[in-house]
Amino acid sequence: MAGQVRKKVDTKQIDKIIKSYDKSEESLLAILQDFQRSFQYVPEEGMKRLSKYMGVPESKIYAMGTFYKALSLTPRGRHTCKVCMGTACHLKGAGQILETIERELKVKRNSTTEDQRFTVESVNCVGACAMAPVVVVDEDYSGHVRQSKVMDILDKYK
Amino acid sequence: MEKITITIDGKTVEAIKDQPVLMAAKENGIDIPALCHHPELENSGGSCRVCLVEAIQGGRSRIVTSCNYPVRKGLEIRTDTEQVRNIRKGVIELLLCRVPDSEVIQNLAAKYGIKEPRFFTDEGESDRNKCIACSLCTQVCEDVVGVSAISMQNRGRDKAPGTPYHKDSSVCIGCGACAYACPTNAISMKDEKGVRKIWGKKFKMVACSVCGKPYIPEAQVNWIVRTTGKERSFFDKCPDHR
Ligand code: SF4
Ligand code: FES
Ligand code: FES
Numbered sequence: 391m392a393g394q395v396r397k398k399v400d401t402k403q404i405d406k407i408i409k410s411y412d413k414s415e416e417s418l419l420a421i422l423q424d425f426q427r428s429f430q431y432v433p434e435e436g437m438k439r440l441s442k443y444m445g446v447p448e449s450k451i452y453a454m455g456t457f458y459k460a461l462s463l464t465p466r467g468r469h470t471c472k473v474c475m476g477t478a479c480h481l482k483g484a485g486q487i488l489e490t491i492e493r494e495l496k497v498k499r500n501s502t503t504e505d506q507r508f509t510v511e512s513v514n515c516v517g518a519c520a521m522a523p524v525v526v527v528d529e530d531y532s533g534h535v536r537q538s539k540v541m542d543i544l545d546k547y548k
Numbered sequence: 549m550e551k552i553t554i555t556i557d558g559k560t561v562e563a564i565k566d567q568p569v570l571m572a573a574k575e576n577g578i579d580i581p582a583l584c585h586h587p588e589l590e591n592s593g594g595s596c597r598v599c600l601v602e603a604i605q606g607g608r609s610r611i612v613t614s615c616n617y618p619v620r621k622g623l624e625i626r627t628d629t630e631q632v633r634n635i636r637k638g639v640i641e642l643l644l645c646r647v648p649d650s651e652v653i654q655n656l657a658a659k660y661g662i663k664e665p666r667f668f669t670d671e672g673e674s675d676r677n678k679c680i681a682c683s684l685c686t687q688v689c690e691d692v693v694g695v696s697a698i699s700m701q702n703r704g705r706d707k708a709p710g711t712p713y714h715k716d717s718s719v720c721i722g723c724g725a726c727a728y729a730c731p732t733n734a735i736s737m738k739d740e741k742g743v744r745k746i747w748g749k750k751f752k753m754v755a756c757s758v759c760g761k762p763y764i765p766e767a768q769v770n771w772i773v774r775t776t777g778k779e780r781s782f783f784d785k786c787p788d789h790r
Contacts, residue, residue: 434713447696447719449686452712456701 399433407436408443415446422454422461430506431465467502467509469547471527476515478522486537487523488512494541508544554623569614569625570599580627581636581656583731584682585615589691595682596731597639598656602626611635637662643680645669650678650732678734681707685726685735693725694775698747709735711747722751722765756786763787 407424411417421440425432432455441448455461473479473488488499491510495503502509518524521533525540532543550565556578563572571587573580580601585593593599593615601614604624611632614625626632637660644657645665657665683700686709690696697720698709709726711717722744727735737746742762744751753762754769763786773780782790 437712447690447699448712449696449699449717453699453701457703 399429399435401435401439403428404433404436404439408440413444415444418444418446418451418454419458422451422458426461429465430468431462434463465502465506467506469508469528470511471508471525471544472511472513472516473499474514474516474518474522474524474526475512476519476522478515478519479524482522483537484523487525487535487540490537490540491544495544507548552619552621554619554621554625556625557627563619565620566618568593569601569603569612569617569619569623572619573614573625573627578627580614582615583652583680584684586684586688586729589684589687591691592682592684592687596643596680598636598643600632600636600639602629602632633660636660641665642667647678647680647732647734650680650734652678652732653680678732679708679730680732680734681709682731683709684729684731685709688725688729693721693723695719695721695723695771697721698726714748716749717747720747720749721767721771722746722749723768723771754783756789757784758789759786761786 404425407428408421411421418440422432425436429436437448437451437455440446441451455463471491473484473491475484475488488510492498495508495510497503497508497510499510499512513526516524516526516531518531518533521531523535525532525535525543527543527547535543551562552565553560554563554572555561556573556576559576559578561572561576563575568585570580570582570585580599582593582599583596585599594613597613599614600611601617602625603610603612603617604626605620605622614627640653640657640660641662642665643653644662645667646669647653648665648669681700686696686698686700689698697717698711700707701710702708711720724737724744724746727737727746735746737744739753739762742753742755744753744765751765751767754764754766755762764783769780769783772778772783
């Protein structure tokens with residue numbers, strides 16, 4: 391993705407993760423999740439090495455990597471900021487909130503800021519409609535979010 | 549193989565127990581449209597849903613996909629009632645919205661009297677072009693060719709076949725089996741001046757020593773020689789001149 395700093399991935403770390411699991415197809419998803427946790431994404435080199443080690447075609451591992459929402463093929467930010475765009479939140483002005491975030495962080499929805507601080511996503515109903523509009527940063531829910539206050543919430547995350 | 553009799557469109561026909569209704573119908577000259585089923589591929593079918601028929605068994609009627617519905621004793625099948633035609637028409641209309649550029653779907657739609665789909669169409673999304681995401685191509689590559697160069701990527705609306713990272717595959721042998729299997733001709737394969745291009749990669753072709761026509765990718769020959777132990781000289785001539 392344009393403007394994103396691609397750090398060279400640590401192949402030692404990749405191999406360490408792979409070797410800590412059983413050599414079985416059942417470990418594939420867990421290993422991909424570990425990649426995601428360690429690198430904030432699933433690196434291409436990781437899929438290649440995993441494919442070799444397990445004797446599973448790379449195409450199959452790639453299919454898994456693109457199927458699960460918890461996995462990302464491009465580096466994600468240190469924090470995830472989800473703006474609920476479900477019906478209730480939408481009616482309560484979630485659109486403006488998202489636009490404010492996009493403008494202030496100079497980022498488009500469903501992508502990551504250049505400094506890798508935030509990945510901003512628009513999501514559908516997070517199940518807290520009573521406190522619409524809702525913004526979720528990492529695991530923290532904020533309700534009744536006002537457009538003028540949303541950046542104060544994000545400021546707490548470095 | 550246990551032979552039993554079933555009824556299709558009022559005719560009593562012989563069929564093999566557990567074979568797909570679609571095949572039983574075909575063997576008896578009854579045509580049901582079907583896109584995503586391949587008799588050689590065990591896991592194929594069940595995706596395009598144009599092969600829907602009415603199945604009546606034990607007094608209960610259900611609409612089922614004939615390509616993976618097993619023939620059983622006492623089964624009665626109706627392939628061409630108004631209800632079946634209507635449901636099938638709906639399915640085809642949705643497919644047309646999804647891949648408006650596919651001639652195969654256009655023709656099928658015309659046969660069912662669909663002129664313009666009533667819904668939003670996905671025009672201009674060239675990435676997916678004519679693909680209905682049935683996964684026949686990836687199944688052929690895995691189960692018949694044994695290479696697994698491509699897989700179904702992403703999910704939902706974005707599901708589509710491809711090589712990892714859309715890069716030149718390191719394992720594809722250029723055999724073209726995926727392109728032949730595709731029911732909507734969505735996979736582009738071009739043979740030009742002794743070079744085949746498929747999935748963005750170029751493959752040098754071997755020419756027939758008699759007619760001089762390049763007919764098989766070198767990579768495919770290497771693969772067959774390596775996996776089956778066949779003599780390399782066997783491929784000097786094309787099938788027409790062997
Ligand atoms: S051309 Fe490549 S991707 Fe297609 S079936 Fe052959 S090996 Fe698989
Ligand atoms: S619509 Fe936002 S929480 Fe339900
Ligand atoms: S042929 Fe039966 S669902 Fe596609």
